[in-house]
Amino acid sequence: MSTSPARYSRSIDWVTVLIYLLMVGVGWLNVYAASYSPDAPDNPLSSLSFQALMAYDWFKQILWVGTAVVLIVVLLVINYKAYDTFAFALYGGMIVLLIITPFIARPIGGSRSWLELGPMRLQPAEFAKFITALAASRYMASINLRQQNFRDQLVLAGITLLPPLLILAANETGQALVFAAFLLAYFREGMSPLILVILAAGGVILILALLVPKLWLIGAFTLVLAGAFAFNSKLWRHHLPLSLGVWAVVIGMVFGVDFFFNSMLQPHQRKRIEVLINPSADPLGVGWNVTQSKIAIGSGGLAGKGFLQGTQTKFDFVPAQSTDFIFCTVGEEWGWLGTMVTIILFMTLLGRVVYVAERQKSVFGRTYGYCVASIIFFHFCVNIGMTIGLAPVVGIPLPFFSYGGSSLWSFTTLLFILLAIDAYRKQDLERY
16 A cells, blocks of 8 residues: 555545644634733734743744644654553553542642643643544454444443543543534434433433422423323333332432532532523622623624624623633624624534545544544534533533644644544545
8 A cells, every 4th residue: 555645645635634624723823912011011922022922822832833743743644543552551551641630730720730840731631532533443343333242331321420530630521521412423423313312301300400400390390201101001010110110219309409519529520510601690709700791792793893802702791802711802803793603614624524434444543533523613612612601610621722732732633633633534435
């Protein structure tokens, strides 16, 4: 099989690469807008030292983008078989790193999840996502998910759940929640839809338990269950024990939500949920970010205020505006049109990733492709949702847009490993 540069270059999915470059470029423009200050000294860049330039997020993001390009070259040069072969070894090293991180990292923003390497700060939790995707895909390639036994299910669950549990130990809830996205990839490979239904129903019950009086909720569920038995007598004979078990679990969840909410969650996490349910609960405290973010997005109108003209952005009304809340910069300066272009870019990328995943001939490549799509989709939905008040603020970046090296490197690696696998797939087809 030929691996000449010209032939390999033709095998790369350049449509996805173009979408990636466009998103990174637009993201950098918004990082520049979010970190730009009209009150800063009007010095020409040529007169500023490297150390002075490093004070600007937009300049550091240029460095991250440059290193990401080098990373892309490395990822595409590596033979795709290495990702399959060393998936478990990478996973083991990542687990060790996640274990030691809380002990050696200093607290930043209430969590111990950042490692300081000289002038750089890296977050291992970001890299845990693509490594877990590789390990899970490697394991899925060795089993038939539609026919797997209970032991296989436990192993896959362990591979998926261990990293987020360790990330939670570092008090990084947002990054831990991302691992729920893996269920979408497993569903594509044959996981029973009943698992998704049960988890979704459990989430709805927990949310209702916070909003509706508990006795009303239990009474309504009991009436529905009793009505089902009244209209179908066969349920008495075949499903009575199971139904009673489900009823008992629901009661336990309804009455256990208070214990979980008051005893398991930390005060800031409880406040974020309260603000999501009632935005006016703490408008000057925990609700400040979301309130100012919605004001910024709403003030953009149809076409926005113009590049570098956003008042909410320029006067620091929204904290973390170049990272977690970068989307409100898009909304204020580029308006509804800019937000729609951003959403279309993400939907186009997700559609392309799914297309690339579907044309893979191996279970490993296809599963990894769907893991990539699921992770990006989760970040996209939750990040935009929290900036407009539809999701709790959990502190996860918008892929390719938010400022930060760990985020950009992680998503770049996640995406270009898939493109490397796909490029070699094309060469295998050309061979025959």
